[in-house]
Amino acid sequence: MALLFADSFEHYGTSTAARANMLAGLYATIAGSSQVVNDPSVARTGNRYYTDYQAGGTSIRYPTDSNEVGAAVGIFLPQMPTSSAGRCGFSIRDELQNTIVNVAIQPNGSVTIERTDSAASVIGQTDSGLITTGAWHHFEVRVLQDNVVGEVELRINGVLELIVNNVDLGTVLPRFWRTWGGSAVGSVDRRFDDLILWDTTGGVNNTFFGPARCIPNTLASDVAGGQWSVVGAASGAAAVTEGAPNADTSYVTAAAPGNISDYNFSELPPEAEAIAGICVIGMAKLAAGGLGNAQISIVSDEEVAEGEDNVLTSAYTYRADIFEKDPATGQLWTKSAFEAATLRLEKTA
Numbered sequence: 001m002a003l004l005f006a007d008s009f010e011h012y013g014t015s016t017a018a019r020a021n022m023l024a025g026l027y028a029t030i031a032g033s034s035q036v037v038n039d040p041s042v043a044r045t046g047n048r049y050y051t052d053y054q055a056g057g058t059s060i061r062y063p064t065d066s067n068e069v070g071a072a073v074g075i076f077l078p079q080m081p082t083s084s085a086g087r088c089g090f091s092i093r094d095e096l097q098n099t100i101v102n103v104a105i106q107p108n109g110s111v112t113i114e115r116t117d118s119a120a121s122v123i124g125q126t127d128s129g130l131i132t133t134g135a136w137h138h139f140e141v142r143v144l145q146d147n148v149v150g151e152v153e154l155r156i157n158g159v160l161e162l163i164v165n166n167v168d169l170g171t172v173l174p175r176f177w178r179t180w181g182g183s184a185v186g187s188v189d190r191r192f193d194d195l196i197l198w199d200t201t202g203g204v205n206n207t208f209f210g211p212a213r214c215i216p217n218t219l220a221s222d223v224a225g226g227q228w229s230v231v232g233a234a235s236g237a238a239a240v241t242e243g244a245p246n247a248d249t250s251y252v253t254a255a256a257p258g259n260i261s262d263y264n265f266s267e268l269p270p271e272a273e274a275i276a277g278i279c280v281i282g283m284a285k286l287a288a289g290g291l292g293n294a295q296i297s298i299v300s301d302e303e304v305a306e307g308e309d310n311v312l313t314s315a316y317t318y319r320a321d322i323f324e325k326d327p328a329t330g331q332l333w334t335k336s337a338f339e340a341a342t343l344r345l346e347k348t349a
């Protein structure tokens, strides 16, 4: 595993409903007035992006215990911070949400690496003028947490801008990626799209992704013979593919362990030539008390890449599965192989 999570913010809904949905299983904290915005003219991929206000941050948990992690994200600022105290960006934090490093955009368009939330703790700074308003910039950082040989490497739009070696980055493992703004960031609007989290433990995707995109894909149609029932929609694919979860309005359901349904993906855009991996984010619950498991897998040329066997509860909960390699080849996905593959739902218990 190296690609850990990917999000284009397309399926949580918008505004306050999105905040509640994001907190149903994946994100750990959401700042009070932040939201998903539906604005295709600004979004870097799909129709939507995430925007953060205030100094409080939105965080998502790294699912692994790695001391070396990476984060890639597109950031768009409508206006620059007007003071150093209003600088903004994101953090890598530990289990207690203590900062390991901040990546902060300064009023002069430089990017600083801070060891703590104090502006006095800068351990690296790029040239000025690197970040401009009104355009998406691709930020990617690698953090090696160590209290003697800690490292931070920063790339902007795929270009190495900063590397800091042999710094004390504490004794606690990275655990969260978190949006961040200084004490005076106020109502400055920071926009995020195409968030990718990774670590260095895998055979693929264990280093910088470059200016990658998280392209949203939806289920196009049902494969005949599916054993899950469809409620509230014309097809299973339509029931589970939405711009916002609609709870018990439309869904697919299975009663018997072993029930399987397969679904076809939509075509990818022509520019999707290299595929680093597939992140499937699904929301599920038990319809009644008791026990029940469900699994999301991907089937390619009759070979199955299995996702987690999830123990469900009676609360709708988001979970994410990563499929880095085509199970038919053991290699990264190609566009044609992905488009020929199917998504499988199985009630496993």
Ligand SMILES: [Ca+2]
Pocket: 008, 009, 010, 043, 044, 045, 046, 047, 048, 049, 193, 194
């Ligand atoms: Ca998006």
Ligand SMILES: [Ca+2]
Pocket: 238, 239, 240, 241, 242, 245, 246, 247, 249, 250, 251
């Ligand atoms: Ca639905």
